[in-house]
Amino acid sequence: MSAPAAAPAQTAHALFIQLTGAEPDGLWSAPGRANLIGEHTDYNDGFVLPFAIDSRTTAAVRRRGDGRIRVASTFDGTVVDLALADLDGLFPARRDEIVEWARYPLGVAWALRAAACAAGLDATAFAGVDIAVASDVPVGAGLSSSAAIEGATASALNDVWAAGLSPVDLAQIGRRAENEAVGAPTGIMDQMASMLGKRDAAIFLDCRSLETQIVDLGFDAAGLSLLVMDTGVTHAHSTGGYGERRAACERGAQILGVAALRDVAVTDLPRARELMDDVTFRRVRHIVTENQRVLDTVQALRTDGPRAIGPLLDASHVSMRDDFEISVPELDLAVETARAAGAVGARMTGGGFGGAAIALIDNDRVEATAESVTEAFAEAGFAEPHIFTVRASDGAHRDS
Ligand code: ADP
Ligand code: MG
Numbered sequence: 001m002s003a004p005a006a007a008p009a010q011t012a013h014a015l016f017i018q019l020t021g022a023e024p025d026g027l028w029s030a031p032g033r034a035n036l037i038g039e040h041t042d043y044n045d046g047f048v049l050p051f052a053i054d055s056r057t058t059a060a061v062r063r064r065g066d067g068r069i070r071v072a073s074t075f076d077g078t079v080v081d082l083a084l085a086d087l088d089g090l091f092p093a094r095r096d097e098i099v100e101w102a103r104y105p106l107g108v109a110w111a112l113r114a115a116a117c118a119a120g121l122d123a124t125a126f127a128g129v130d131i132a133v134a135s136d137v138p139v140g141a142g143l144s145s146s147a148a149i150e151g152a153t154a155s156a157l158n159d160v161w162a163a164g165l166s167p168v169d170l171a172q173i174g175r176r177a178e179n180e181a182v183g184a185p186t187g188i189m190d191q192m193a194s195m196l197g198k199r200d201a202a203i204f205l206d207c208r209s210l211e212t213q214i215v216d217l218g219f220d221a222a223g224l225s226l227l228v229m230d231t232g233v234t235h236a237h238s239t240g241g242y243g244e245r246r247a248a249c250e251r252g253a254q255i256l257g258v259a260a261l262r263d264v265a266v267t268d269l270p271r272a273r274e275l276m277d278d279v280t281f282r283r284v285r286h287i288v289t290e291n292q293r294v295l296d297t298v299q300a301l302r303t304d305g306p307r308a309i310g311p312l313l314d315a316s317h318v319s320m321r322d323d324f325e326i327s328v329p330e331l332d333l334a335v336e337t338a339r340a341a342g343a344v345g346a347r348m349t350g351g352g353f354g355g356a357a358i359a360l361i362d363n364d365r366v367e368a369t370a371e372s373v374t375e376a377f378a379e380a381g382f383a384e385p386h387i388f389t390v391r392a393s394d395g396a397h398r399d400s
Contacts, residue, residue, distance in 0.1 A: 030151025052197020107181025147190035150174030197395035233354035313345030326352025
């Protein structure tokens with residue numbers, strides 16, 4: 001189970017005092033996220049339905065008068081200290097000079113400065129800063145600790161520099177930092193969820209227009225929990241697999257003469273089958289049906305409540321397993337075992353080839369389900385999974 005939300009705030013505060021010997025101007029935090037449904041739809045201009053979780057990253061920040069930026073994190077013992085002006089030539093060309101984790105907060109500072117300058121902010125606004133970071137978002141478990149550190153840093157600098165940027169601007173700044181300062185070619189879903197999350201609600205995001213709607217989940221009232229089953233599996237070929245899937249989607253869109261698979265309806269699929277090879281067709285079918293499942297999930301949550309989304313979660317898993325072919329035996333076993341233990345619905349989540357599965361489950365079945373999955377993994381000879389619940393929570397904000 002995740003640690004209480006107060007923990008990273010206290011840890012960041014303590015680290016800040018250790019770093020500077022002074023009190024911070026304030027604490028800002030942003031959460032990790034889980035994706036309820038809508039997988040690989042983001043880069044097809046489609047729909048996703050993530051929510052912010054109850055694990056957060058906190059940044060303790062204070063202005064300093066000498067134009068330097070200094071970052072520290074409990075992640076490791078390194079402290080990076082450089083002149084703010086030096087950020088300009090650093091990314092992306094000389095990113096290798098910066099220890100990897102520090103590229104996230106420094107990349108945010110770099111991208112935020114650029115966005116604020118473009119919006120007309122005077123260069124004198126950018127005081128130096130000390131930043132100390134702590135987190136209880138597990139790293140690399142598919143819960144986007146990267147968006148959490150980006151969101152916490154962006155929220156802090158937006159206030160400290162009085163940049164006046166919107167939450168959506170800050171999400172785009174986080175994405176730019178991740179793409180250009182870190183060098184990870186990710187979409188914008190994680191940052192939008194981390195910035196815009198609401199308690200017991202999901203963010204319905206149109207990845208083409210970046211329009212969002214808050215959709216009540218109603219898990220609390222229905223007595224439901226969302227279980228995350230992290231298999232711990234990371235596959236060496238996940239990067240290649242991701243690139244291959246992206247290429248297949250682009251090929252499918254080109255054959256169908258559309259800008260992106262977002263523009264293909266479920267009723268177009270029989271025609272698509274005649275125009276392309278079987279593998280490309282199945283990749284296309286996953287995206288097209290997954291987009292429709294996101295729309296159907298939003299509709300079901302609004303009209304029938306959270307228990308109605310189970311079959312959509314299940315169908316999403318089958319589509320990723322059979323059509324997109326990005327599941328692994330550990331993910332299939334977690335999903336099947338959770339369903340057999342009475343889950344309302346379950347699916348693998350994230351990019352695939354490993355990572356975590358999620359299950360929507362009655363509160364009083366959580367322990368038994370976790371035990372069943374752990375036992376099934378032991379019987380299959382798989383490594384012990386890491387199983388915990390997440391609650392949909394508020395997005396980035398100033399804590400104090
Ligand atoms: P995830 O699925 O958790 O987002 P990523 O590989 O995208 O995995 O991002 C994880 C990386 O983000 C870490 O390896 C580290 O470089 C950085 N990071 C995340 N949280 C922190 C933190 N609290 N302090 C410093 N760096 C962090
Ligand atoms: Mg990430």
